[in-house]
Amino acid sequence: MASATATNPAMRARDDLDSTWTYLEKNVNNVMTKLQEGLDMKTYMGVYTAVHNFCTSQKAATSQNQGQVALSQSHRGAHLLGEELYTLLGDYLTAHLKEVLVASESHSDEALLTFYIREWKRYTDAAKYNNHLFRYLNRHWVKREIDEGKKNVYDVYTLHLVKWKDDFFKAVESKVMEAVLRLVEKQRNGETIDQMQIKAIVDSFVSLGLDELDSTKSTLDVYRMYFERPFILATKDYYTNESRRFVAENSVVEYMKKAEARLEEEKERVGLYLHPDIMKKLMETCNEALISAHSVLLRDEFQVLLDNERTEDLARMYKLLSRIKDGLDPLRTRFEAHVRKAGLAAVEKVSAQGDNFEPKVYVDALLEIHTKYQQLVNVAFNGESEFVRSLDNACQEFVNHNQVCKTNSTRSPELLAKYADQLLKKGAKAADESELEELLVQIMVVFKYIEDKDVFQKFYSRMLAKRLVHTSSVSDDAETSMISKLKEACGYEYTNKLQRMFQDVQISKDLNIAYKDFNDKLIEDNPDRKIVDSTFQILGTGFWPLNAPNTPFAPPAEIAKAVDSFSKFYDSKHNGRKLTWLWNLCKGEIRANYIKSQKVPYTFQVSTYQLAILLLFNDADKLDYSDIKEITKLTDETIEPAISILCKARVLNASPEDGKAVPGTSYSLNYNFKNKKVKINLNITPKTEQKVESEDTHKTIEEDRKLLLQAVIVRIMKGRKKLKHVHLVEEVINQVRNRFPPKISDIKKNIDALMEKDYIERLDNDELAYIA
Structure with a gap:
């Protein structure tokens, strides 16, 4: 009988398993329940050795003569024993957690949270300790199982977490979250709470997120499902109810302050005890409840705040509505309309003075509105590009289409050019260098919105010509600065002639020095020769916007003698050039x-x-x-x-x-x-002469526009060869709009004119063709 027992390997293995587990269970239980008392080194080594020996014992039926088969069976035996030990440990944890669950039922609210946190701490500390004790099981059996692709096998520490989640957490999570949410609500209502409790709960939920496909990785699935989802729903309900009550009892401005404070609180809450992953959803939820739900009410208040110049409150509204999709679009539209109205009203005040107002008064009125609302955009709307665009649209409208421009659509660029002339001309109230530079910068602000930039260019060039001819410029540096600003805004071609005029003035200075030397030598040779002291300027015909006088003139003998002398000198330098005297200048x-x-x-x-x-x-x-x-x-x-x-x-x-x-x-x-x-x-x-000059300038502008339109049409058709009429008109508008806004009727007239000149011809289907 004894011999039969001794020869039954399966029974011997069962006995070893039972006795080993009895020993291990006692010590595992001590770790789970009395870890604070500690485990002495002898016991620790005993447990570790028991696990090692048990996992490496080969109690399966083997035969010394079975060779390779025996070796295979011995591996299967070790495999079987590791699995049974793993299963027994799992069963123990399940039983242990049932006791913890029973104990939890006597707790609720904050007491439940305290219990949960304490038990979680005790349990995870023990799990780490057990993980060390069963390290050999992890290294060999668990690793081999995982490597072979077996599911639901984890290292011992992770096994503890899985058991906690399945056998305890799922049974209590709803009560725990209810307690957490009540605690958060208390804090939102202004009460002081123990924030570390919630943080501990969050950390616990995060730790339970395990990747089922890879036990070495963790996820936020558990946290998102059991903490984040109920937290977000509770937040939405809380703020929906609170905001509805607050709006009913307070002003919109007070509500904005409240909403702003609440949003900041929730943002801080994430940093205090929530997981960073919740930030996006939490903010979206708060934005929905606090802003989107009341966006119509907020927008209705916008005009009131604008009218009363409540910059701080406008900034608050901007920040709130910028948090929701398309929240600012209606504001931008209203802002644009408001600025346009303010600009038109400012110009109307100027035009009420009659036609004799100073250009400075007009430009200052435009600048005052722009400066005021540019500052508002910068301060209240954070300089946002879309609000800048709304401001630009409004300014462009009231600069070009106002009361002053009703009788003459190009009045704005003309007045701006005259104002620039006043600044750049020597006068009693000349600004100092830095002031003048600032005033030129302000001119460019208005210039940016001018549609008829060619009108400004024509008036400006004529006035510049007079300043240069009469040497009445306040300074060459100021003139150069203005031209460089125009060049930066409109390109080289726009200022090419202006720069050439400057070159002519400089060349004339050198020429006068040479003429003085020439004249001094003549006086040395002929002491009786007397000529009035004179200076001359040679102006290139193609660059100066000046016309020869349309009246005959017999200059006095004194002048005629000086003119004759200079003409001889000039001819000696430049044979073949013709001098036309601009007596009117x-x-x-x-x-x-x-x-x-x-x-x-x-x-x-x-x-x-x-x-x-x-x-x-x-x-x-x-x-x-x-x-x-x-x-x-x-x-x-x-x-x-x-x-x-x-x-x-x-x-x-x-x-x-x-x-x-x-x-x-x-x-x-x-x-x-x-x-x-x-x-x-x-x-x-005389003013009558100034008026005639202005009319002549406008006629020149019309003629230049006609030539420019024709040149652009020919250039487009030469490149395209064939083009639909409507597409040609579109391209012409696109290419010319930076100089002036062309009328479609003018484009059509010039297309017809080019047809008469045989530059283009009309084909079927409203198509045009270039004639080479």
Whole structure:
């Protein structure tokens, strides 16, 4: 009988398993329940050795003579024993956790959380310890099972977590979350709570996330399902109810402050005790409940805040509505309409003054609105590009289509150019260098919104030409700075002629130095030769927007002699070039030696025509209008403004006294002339002449536009060869819009004009073709 027992390997293995597990279970239980008391080294080594010996014992039936078969069976035996030990440990953990579950039923709310956290800490600490004790099982049997692809096999520590999740966690998670949510609600209501409790719960839920396909990896699945989902739902309910109540009892501004504070609290809450993974969903939920649900109410308040310039509250509204999809679109539309209305109203105030307002007043009105709302965009709307676009759209509208532009659509660029001229021309109230630069920058702000940039260019170039010719620019640096700004905004072609004008002025300076040397040598050779002190400017015909005078003129002998001298000098330098004298732009100074009572003779600054008239009185005390006209050869239209200024300044006396420039009116020098200044400027452009000049400029602009449109049409057709009429019109608009907004009717007229000139022809199906 004894011999039969001894020869039964299966029974011996069963006995070893039972006795080994009895020993192991006792010590595992001590680890699970009395870990704080510790495990002495002898016991620790005993448990470790028991696991090792048990896993390596080969108790399966073997035979010394079975060779390879015996070896295979011995492996299967070790495999079987490891599996049974693993199963027994799992069964123990299940039984242990049932006891923990029973104990938990007597706890609720915060007491349950305290219990859960304490048990979790005790259990996971024990799991780590057991993982060391069963290390041999992990290294050999568990590893081999996992390597062979077996499912639901984990290292001992992970086995503890799996058992906790299946046998305890799933039974209590809903009660635990209810307790957590009640705690969070208390905090939201202003009560103080133990935040570390919730953090511990979160960490626990995160630790239970195991990857079923790879036990060495973890996931957030458990956390997301059992913590994040109920937390998000509770948050939505809480803020939906709270915001509804708050809005009913408070103003919109107060509600925005409340919502802003709540959003900040929730963001901080993530950092205090929630997992970072929840941030996106939590913020989306809060945005939905606190902002989206009340977005209509918020937007309705926007106009009130704009009207009252509540920048801080506008910034608050912007920040809130920027958190939801398309939340700001209606605001941008209203903002654009508001700025446009404000701009039109500002211009209307200016136009109410009549037609004689200063360009500065007009430009300042435009800038004031832009500056005000640019600052609002920067401060309240964080300089956001879409709000900047709304501001730009509004500014473009009220700069180009306002009360002042009703009678003349190109009034804005004309006034802007005149304002620039006032700044860049020498005057009594000249700004210092830094101020002037800032004012030029502001001009460019308005210039950006000007649609008819070609109109500005034409007026600006004419005024620049006069400043250069009359040497009345405040400084070359300021002129250069303005041109460089225009070049940066519109490109090289836009400012090419302006830069060439500057070059001509510099060349003229060098030429005058050479002429002075030339003239000095002539005087050395001929001491009796006397020529008035004069300077000359050579202006390239193709670059200066200046026209030759349309009146004949016989310059006085003094002037004629100087002109003749310079012409000979110039011809010696540049053979074959023709000089056309722009008498209407020439000026000079004449000294009044005839007033004996004046110790220091008066000096009159006059135009060349005025100079010619006054010099006649060197030979006569009194002259008839007809005599003046006959000697100077000037037309009535030219004499009348020149002589009327001399009479108005009391330099000449007219008889009869109304001084009308007609035959029969005689003029004489006023020997009793008096003025506080010694140097008196009589070279004043009459307003009627300024008006004519403005009209001429507009005519030139129309002609230039026609030529530009035709050039663009030809360039497009030359490249495309064939093109539909509608597509040609679109391309022309796209290429020209940076210079001016072309009218479709003008494009069509120029297409017809090019057909007549045989540049293009019409084909079937409304198609056009280029004629080579």
